[in-house]
Amino acid sequence: MESLRMIENWPxxxxxxxxxxxxxxxxxxxGPQEHRFRLASVTKPLAAYAVLVAYEEGAVxxxxxxxxxxxxxxxxxxxxxxxxxxxxxxxxxPGERRxxxxxxxxxxxxxxxxxxxxxxxxxxxxAVLEPLGMTATDLPGSPAKDGxxxxxxxxxxxxxxxxxxxxxxxxxxxxxQVVFPGLDGVVPGYGHQRPCDWGLGFEIRxxxxxxxxxxxxxxxxxxxxxxxxxxxxxxxxxxxAGTTGATGAACVVLTDRDFGQWAIDAWPPFTDAVLAELxxxxx
Numbered sequence: 001m002e003s004l005r006m007i008e009n010w011p012x013x014x015x016x017x018x019x020x021x022x023x024x025x026x027x028x029x030x031g032p033q034e035h036r037f038r039l040a041s042v043t044k045p046l047a048a049y050a051v052l053v054a055y056e057e058g059a060v061x062x063x064x065x066x067x068x069x070x071x072x073x074x075x076x077x078x079x080x081x082x083x084x085x086x087x088x089x090x091x092x093x094p095g096e097r098r099x100x101x102x103x104x105x106x107x108x109x110x111x112x113x114x115x116x117x118x119x120x121x122x123x124x125x126x127a128v129l130e131p132l133g134m135t136a137t138d139l140p141g142s143p144a145k146d147g148x149x150x151x152x153x154x155x156x157x158x159x160x161x162x163x164x165x166x167x168x169x170x171x172x173x174x175x176x177q178v179v180f181p182g183l184d185g186v187v188p189g190y191g192h193q194r195p196c197d198w199g200l201g202f203e204i205r206x207x208x209x210x211x212x213x214x215x216x217x218x219x220x221x222x223x224x225x226x227x228x229x230x231x232x233x234x235x236x237x238x239x240x241a242g243t244t245g246a247t248g249a250a251c252v253v254l255t256d257r258d259f260g261q262w263a264i265d266a267w268p269p270f271t272d273a274v275l276a277e278l279x280x281x282x283x
Contacts (some may be wrong), residue, residue: 001028003273010266012229012257016151019274022236022248024159033152036136037254039189040226043139043147044105046128046157048077048201050120052167052175053127059115062200063087066111067104068092076104077200078179098185098196102144109143121223131166132156145226149201151252153207158250161234175200176213176222176234187211188227189259205267206234212263229255229263239279246267249278 007015007030016031039046051073054060062074071081071094082092083101091099109120116123129137133258134156135150164172178197185196187203190210197204205213205221212225213233223233231253238249249266253267 001030001274001277003270003277004028004030006266006270007031007253007255010255010257010260012255015253015255017251017253018151018155018158019278020155020158020162020250020252022162024163026155027249029151029155031151034136034150034156035254036148036150037148037230037256038226038228039147039230039254040145040228040259041102042147042154042224042226042230042232043143045149045201045224045232046137046149047105047109047120047139047143048095048123048175049128049157049161049167050124051077051112052171052200054112054116054123056167056171060112067107068094073108074179075281076101076108076111077175078198079104079185080180080183080198081107095180096183097181098183098198100186100188102142105144106142108267110247128157128166129153132160149254151254153253154252155250158232158234158252162248176202176204178204178206189264210264212264212266212267214275216272223250224261225259226269227259229257229259231267237274238275249274257272 005015018029019027021027031064032075048159060104063072066073066091067076067081079100079246082090084091086102088103113120134153137153139147176199184194193208197206202222218237221235225231234250236248
C-alpha cells in the first residue's frame with residue numbers, strides 16, 4: 001500500500017506499519033516488521049483479551065468484585081472503576097466517571113493472577129500470545145504499559161480481533177462497543193471528551209474530537225494508542241473487502257519516538273490516506 005510509505009517522512013528513528021483486512025489477509029506493510037518496539041498503552045488491548053479469555057474459561061466473571069470497593073472486572077476494563085491514573089487510589093465512585101487508569105489494569109493483572117494461580121504475564125502468553133503465534137511479544141512488567149512487540153505480531157492480533165478464534169465473536173463484539181455509556185472523561189493527549197466512550201480494553205472512537213484516528217474513520221472504529229508513538233485501530237466500516245467479502249480493516253503502527261505534537265499532526269492524515277486507499281468507508 002502506497003499510503004504506508006508516509007511513515008518514511010515522520011520525524012522518528014524507526015517506524016513500521018501494517019494493514020490487515022477483515023479476512024486476516026495482509027493488505028500491505030512497510031518498515032521493519034520484526035523490529036521489537038515498546039508498546040506503552042497498546043499493551044492494554046492485549047491484556048484485556050487475556051482477561052476475556054479468563055472470563056470465557058470461567059476463571060472470572062465480568063461483574064465480580066475487583067479493584068476498589070463497588071468496582072468489578074467490567075469497570076476496570078472500561079476505565080470506570082474510579083481509580084486514579086497511576087495510583088491505586090479511588091478518585092470517584094465506580095461507574096461515575098471515565099478515569100483512564102493504568103492502576104486499573106494493574107489491578108486486573110493481580111486479579112487474574114489470583115483467580116488462575118498464574119502470573120499475569122504467563123497467563124497472557126499462554127492464553128493469547130502463543131495461540132496466535134505472537135512469538136516476538138512479551139510482557140516484562142505492567143499489563144497497562146510494558147508490552148513489547150512487533151508489527152508482524154500485532155498484525156496477527158488485529159486479524160484475531162476481526163475474526164476471533166480465541167474468543168466467541170459475541171464476546172469481542174461486546175468488548176468493542178460502548179460500556180457504561182455517557183461517562184465523561186479525558187483521552188490522554190487529547191483532553192476532555194463528552195462522552196468519553198470506551199469498551200472493554202478498547203477505546204471507541206464515536207464522535208470524539210480531537211482524536212488520534214482520521215476524519216474519515218467511522219464512529220465504530222476501536223483500538224488504542226500508546227505514549228511510545230504506537231497505535232492500532234480497527235475500522236469495521238473500512239472498504240477493501242478481502243476474499244471472504246467482509247468489509248473492515250485494521251492498521252498497526254509502531255515507532256520508537258514518544259507521542260507528542262508530531263503524532264497529533266501525522267497520525268490523522270495517515271489514517272485518512274490508508275482508508276482512502278482501502279476504498280473508503282462502506283457504512
